[in-house]
Amino acid sequence: MSSDSDRDKRGVSAVPPSPHINWRDNNVPESVLYGDIYYAPENGLAESQHVFLEGIGAPGIWTDRDHITIGETGFGTGLNFLATWHLWRKTAQKDSCLHYISTEKHPLHRTEITRALSPWQSLEDEIRTLLSHYPDNPLQELQGYQRFQFDEGRVTLTLCVGDCASQLSRLTSQTGCVDAWYLDGFSPAKNPDMWCDAVYQQLGRLSAPYARLATFTAAGHVRRGLTAAGFHMEKSPGYGRKRERLIGRYQPNVTSITDNINPADSNRRTTPIHAKRRYSHSEKPWFHLSSPLKSGARIAVIGAGIAGLTVAHRLKQQGFHPEVYDQHDHVMSTGSGNPAGMLDLYLTAGDSLGRKFGLRAYLYALRHYGQLAQHNKGEEIFRRCGLVKIPKDEKQADILGRVLQQNLLPPTHLQQANATHIQQAGGPETPPFDPVLYLPQAGMLFPHNIGALLSTDIPVKLKNRITMLQEMTLNSDCSDDVNLAGNNTDNENKQWQLIDDSGTVISCVDAVILTAGAEAIDLTQAEHLPVRISRGQICIIPASQSKPDQQHILSGKGYVLPPLNNNDRDMPYQVVGATYDKLPDHPRPLPTEVTKTGQTDIASRLRNIAPHIHFPPSPSAVDKETAGATIAGRTSVRAYLPDHMPICGPLPIKAAYQQAYAALIDGKKGPVYPSAPYYKGLYVMAGLSARGLTTAPLLAEILTSLIFGTPPPVEDDIVQALHPARFLIRDIRRGR
Ligand SMILES: Cc1cc2nc3c(=O)[nH]c(=O)nc-3n(C[C@H](O)[C@H](O)[C@H](O)COP(=O)(O)OP(=O)(O)OC[C@H]3O[C@@H](n4cnc5c(N)ncnc54)[C@H](O)[C@@H]3O)c2cc1C
Ligand SMILES: C[S@@+](CC[C@H](N)C(=O)[O-])C[C@H]1O[C@@H](n2cnc3c(N)ncnc32)[C@H](O)[C@@H]1O
Structure with a gap:
């Protein structure tokens, strides 16, 4: 029998084992594999509301937030997710977003989920919507990270299929992206893999400052393990037959908790809990992310092809107001402008990252274009013709x-x-x-109809060729203030001027996303990219x-x-x-x-x-x-790109990289390194090669998650395989 890590390493070809469900009285599902039930036999929904939702302080935890990320161990029937979504729909601010990320080693079949959730009519709409996206063959189709979107993209579910500790260890996050955790494995005695230090360490790594945590168990070793990982834990009344449960907060440097500590709940992303530090070789700091953008940031997208319009559309769904610039007089004019293209699965040899990315992108694109087509009443978007x-x-x-x-x-x-x-x-x-x-399921895409749909309600400024991007410090003269040591990345007062071919400044924004296809490298900051x-x-x-x-x-x-x-x-x-x-x-x-x-x-x-x-x-x-x-x-x-993977992420400063990581020369492992030096607020998504219509939706999802510090839809190894700095690092290693 193969171990979890063996199976996870095989990645794309791994099929997770079936949970073998036994139905107890009242339709309560029990896992034969673990000998335990999925939720309290009295009333699973009431248990979920008491233990988890109240346990993290919902709905108060999200009412003044424009987005919240909730993490879960053990997706099971999806009941906790559905109960959270239901309450969030009723209580969250208009235009805010819910990210829900959950791990699951043994995904249930659609019929099992349907049966288990049948008692809860109040969740009928959420259940129906989830099931309409849930695959028919989850054991084969759900592998690694899978992302689903609901409510016009405001609700995002990332299901990480595989062992909890191993899946969480693959989640990219430098600043801590999860605001609250539900720990919902089977009982610690029957399911020790979900209640171990490896899991607790990941919870700590991924937690935003003061992240909340709730679980049904009050087991002493769970409490001690979470405390050691930086959570301040306390007992509180349990549900049903359970007298007590645990709730907690992530406060690694605090030894006692006071109820009124709440400084970072609403603006945590600008309040890093860890001091700036230097990194070891194994941490690969050159791939670390830049600081997330603040909500309300003004964003310009350069290029109105499939890449630019898909990113802009996703930004709009997340409550931003991007502006798009293109040199031509209509959208989808260059690489993306064929009358029709294929949504196809690209298959490479072996279990390479390329194949894994291709597979994820294909499945994601099928859902993405399927949803677009469903909501579009006009011209044809996608024909699932096989x-x-x-x-x-x-x-x-x-x-x-x-x-x-x-x-x-x-x-x-x-x-x-x-x-x-x-x-x-x-x-x-x-x-x-x-x-x-x-x-x-494969089929034909119609780029011009897609372009028209994606650009609805987005200002697209045509016949504007951007020839220069100039970084400026607010309240001072315009100047290129890039600090070659890369230390400018936390300066909050930088903006980018967009300058056109007549030398006129046509806009000033907080962030720029370069989706200019083959011409991305015409802008000075991107000219080192080997496009x-x-x-x-x-x-x-x-x-x-x-x-x-x-x-x-x-x-x-x-x-x-x-x-x-x-x-x-x-x-x-x-x-x-x-x-x-x-x-x-x-x-x-x-x-x-x-x-x-x-x-x-x-x-x-x-x-x-x-x-x-x-x-x-x-x-x-x-x-x-x-x-x-x-x-x-x-x-x-x-x-x-030379390795035939696109580039997607923050734009590195070449000279600063060469300086910061010079110790890597000729394949050496240097001592310690600073964090990655990027142009603050500058991102790139390009090199989509022969499959851009198919890969753009997943790439746009990856990019927006990196920009806002929300969980990416793919594992760390894929994020790194797409990182724009990979060629700089390769060249430094080769002594070039
Ligand atoms: C013949 C052919 C067939 C294809 N078939 C398929 C297929 O069947 N399925 C599939 O998935 N993919 C297919 N592709 C690939 C796919 O079309 C591309 O990967 C995709 O179009 C790339 O999109 P993009 O947005 O990155 O670039 P583009 O579509 O080229 O968009 C870049 C945009 O940026 C603008 N721009 C550039 N510089 C500036 C500037 N300085 N200022 C302002 N604007 C600027 C350009 O005007 C352009 O509109 C095909 C490609 C080709 C060429
Ligand atoms: C108590 S149930 C979860 C109930 C669920 N939250 C719900 O709302 O229905 C525990 C879940 O953890 C899953 N599980 C067990 N071991 C796991 C592991 N090592 N990693 C991830 N999930 C695991 C089980 O398959 C099961 O779905």
């Missing part, structure tokens, strides 16, 4: 074969394609390589020249999307693609010419999967954007 994936060569055939064997996802998401799937995708009777996969570009062309053919009854996407070395009948063209058409030409330099302006060579390239990519498609396509299909040209299509660029 995708047939034919290996492009032997190497990919091997990868897809292994993916099938590993049961990476349940058949509702991933299965071996049969002849009908391939035929309905317009594919060949005899595919060139095996196995062919069928992804029933590379590839040219990509698609062709547009009349559906009559292909298979007009094609239902699924056909994907291989090239791809063919099912027919579209959009208003912007006279006849049904199909998008086929795409070329991928690495460009050795950084041409400006970026290439947009649709070429015959590109068309020939696409034709050769499709030859063995869609030989029925005839090139050149009929001139009647000429795209409006290329009117006058003889080839119907579109060309733009993809920005990518």
